[in-house]
Amino acid sequence: xxxxxxxxxxxxxxxRDHFDLCIIGSGSGNTxxxxxxxxxxxxxxxxxxxxxxWFGGTCLNVGCIPTKMLVVPADFAMAPAQAxxxxxxxxxxxxxxxxxxxxxFGRTNAISTAGLxxxxxxxxxxxxxxxxxxxxxxxxxxGRRTISAEQFVxxxxxxxxxxxxxxxxxxxxxxxxxxxxxxxxxxxxxxxLVIVGGGTIAVELGHVFSAYGSRVTVVHRGPxxxxxxxGDLRAAATKLASxxxxxKLNQQLSxxxxxxxxxxxxxxxxxxxxxxxxxxxAMLLALGNVPNGDLLxxxxxxxxxxxxxxxxTDAHQRTSQPHIWALGDVCDHHLLKHVANAQARTxxxxxxxxxxxxxTRREVIPQAIFTDPPMFVVGATQQELEAxxxxxxxxxxxxxxxxxxxxxxxxxxxxxxxxxPKTGRLLGAHLIGPEAPELGQLxxxxxxxxxxxxxxxxxxxxxxxxxxxxxxxxxxxIAAQCEAYRDAS
Numbered sequence: 001x002x003x004x005x006x007x008x009x010x011x012x013x014x015x016r017d018h019f020d021l022c023i024i025g026s027g028s029g030n031t032x033x034x035x036x037x038x039x040x041x042x043x044x045x046x047x048x049x050x051x052x053x054w055f056g057g058t059c060l061n062v063g064c065i066p067t068k069m070l071v072v073p074a075d076f077a078m079a080p081a082q083a084x085x086x087x088x089x090x091x092x093x094x095x096x097x098x099x100x101x102x103x104x105f106g107r108t109n110a111i112s113t114a115g116l117x118x119x120x121x122x123x124x125x126x127x128x129x130x131x132x133x134x135x136x137x138x139x140x141x142x143g144r145r146t147i148s149a150e151q152f153v154x155x156x157x158x159x160x161x162x163x164x165x166x167x168x169x170x171x172x173x174x175x176x177x178x179x180x181x182x183x184x185x186x187x188x189x190x191x192x193l194v195i196v197g198g199g200t201i202a203v204e205l206g207h208v209f210s211a212y213g214s215r216v217t218v219v220h221r222g223p224x225x226x227x228x229x230x231g232d233l234r235a236a237a238t239k240l241a242s243x244x245x246x247x248k249l250n251q252q253l254s255x256x257x258x259x260x261x262x263x264x265x266x267x268x269x270x271x272x273x274x275x276x277x278x279x280x281x282a283m284l285l286a287l288g289n290v291p292n293g294d295l296l297x298x299x300x301x302x303x304x305x306x307x308x309x310x311x312x313t314d315a316h317q318r319t320s321q322p323h324i325w326a327l328g329d330v331c332d333h334h335l336l337k338h339v340a341n342a343q344a345r346t347x348x349x350x351x352x353x354x355x356x357x358x359x360t361r362r363e364v365i366p367q368a369i370f371t372d373p374p375m376f377v378v379g380a381t382q383q384e385l386e387a388x389x390x391x392x393x394x395x396x397x398x399x400x401x402x403x404x405x406x407x408x409x410x411x412x413x414x415x416x417x418x419x420x421p422k423t424g425r426l427l428g429a430h431l432i433g434p435e436a437p438e439l440g441q442l443x444x445x446x447x448x449x450x451x452x453x454x455x456x457x458x459x460x461x462x463x464x465x466x467x468x469x470x471x472x473x474x475x476x477x478i479a480a481q482c483e484a485y486r487d488a489s
Contacts, residue, residue: 200226207244220247380424
């Protein structure tokens, strides 16, 4: 098929309408195209993300990378408060928001621009930068142009969820109401920022803007922040966040209206109908994401979606149409870049080796949350195990139980482990505290390779007095519980 498709192709990028492969999305989907596809005609379709329609996907331009580059200076801005506990007097003279933005977006914008320029020079790749939608299983409308392909990869990501609330579309409030796609690129640091939502985006950007000097108010409809996390972790995270900025729980957004001072007034209500109002000069809607399959009209291609609109795939990343593949946020509920990258590797292999299909691993998927302090989660929560009726033992190991925790004067951080008492293998790990993402990755290793808690703890040296000793001690504690369970059985 590739030879026939390439017969009409010359090295001058002549216009063509039929391709061997069409990839929709320039994030993880873009990583599929390498020299192994040089003999195929490839269409890369992507309108771009954000107000300026950046090439390269969400993570690079408006998601993980720029937000984490904003987190690092926020962590530094928090240093005076932390140093005070240790007898060191530091003073924060201020935050140069414009300089921070220049450093962050000077890097990401350059990568986006260079990536597009390089991809457009690929002789076998046609880059199409307009909105797209399926007409049927083999045809895609891209702007005013119709193209077809032998195979498609849907890697179109997701977009911020919006609410149908009075005032959100008020033209007088244009530029004041944001999602994560726009809030990090505002020209001036908000003096008062209201964040509606209680998930990862809300707490990460709540940390960033409060550390930079904004007066932050987080409004969330639930009883705690981060409702998907283990109960102990979300309780600790909610308490610590409330000590940093204002957290208003059990409230829902009612309406938004302009204020006489030039900002906006955010109105909320609780379950009893009591109304509350918050004045701000910016508002961030952090309500999660929705997959972009609907924008592509995937149903016209006969591609099945689930009740939440995510494209349904099998273990090989195939959709209900065997010539259409999908990866990333458009099909995966985790909404994590490292998952999308793994799925892209699966799709690439399966496109090149149709008689030797491989599967994407769907278990032991970690997530790091970059707040102050950071968090890390992998595997089941205690609540999930209880609901499933699965036997387990658990332990909570405080950072203050090890020497480096004393050095930090840490009084709030912990590692929580859950394990199968029969095998000693970990079922879940939940951490909050300094270096939590790095510490947690040790536990991902144990879970991924089936290493039981005793072997993980005693099968290696742990350098004293590193902070990782808290993980070692947690492993030893839960291994002892597993042994006691087996002895009693």
